Amino acid sequence: MRRLKPMVRRAVAVSAVVAGVVAGTGGWTAGAVAGGGQGPAPERTAAMRAAYPKGVVVSRTGVHVRAKPTVYSNVVKTLRHEQVVYLVCQQRGGWVEGNPFWYRLHGVNGWVSARYVHDLQPVRAC
Numbered sequence: 001m002r003r004l005k006p007m008v009r010r011a012v013a014v015s016a017v018v019a020g021v022v023a024g025t026g027g028w029t030a031g032a033v034a035g036g037g038q039g040p041a042p043e044r045t046a047a048m049r050a051a052y053p054k055g056v057v058v059s060r061t062g063v064h065v066r067a068k069p070t071v072y073s074n075v076v077k078t079l080r081h082e083q084v085v086y087l088v089c090q091q092r093g094g095w096v097e098g099n100p101f102w103y104r105l106h107g108v109n110g111w112v113s114a115r116y117v118h119d120l121q122p123v124r125a126c
Contacts, residue, residue, distance in 0.1 A: 052086035052106045053121035063117065065110035069093025069102035076110040085112070087119060089126035 057063050057079045065077040071094050079085060086106035093102040093111065101114035104126060 052088060053119060053123050055085050055087045055103060055117040055119045055123075057081055057083045057085065057112075057116060058118045059116040063112055065105060065108055065112050067110055069104075069111040071096060071113075073111075077108055079112065085117065087117075087123045090114065090119075090123045091126040 058081075060081050062078050062080045062083075064075040065079060066073040067076050069091055085103075088104040088106050090101050090103050091111075092100045093113075094100070096113040096115040099113065099115040102111045103114055103117055103119070103123060104111055
């Protein structure tokens, strides 16, 4: 069996936690991981999971969500390390460390560089 890189192992572990949350076996972490405290309605979580692919922040220091897919755009939010996000689509934008792709986030009117978010499922083009 081939060895996974540490970043991929973490993404797989986070995905497993999220899968437990969606299945209802996540215990107290269900609200914190999926919705940020209160816990989303089960039907909303299932609909988001079906409609949007998941991604996980791989930057150790977090990553800025920008208003447009470029580093020169205003910061609208900051995501923390290993935070799970839902991705609407991907588009080419400003290059970030050799990666020209940006993901549009669901629930936030903004974009995040694909350099710092690992997609756990295929993401469609915008």
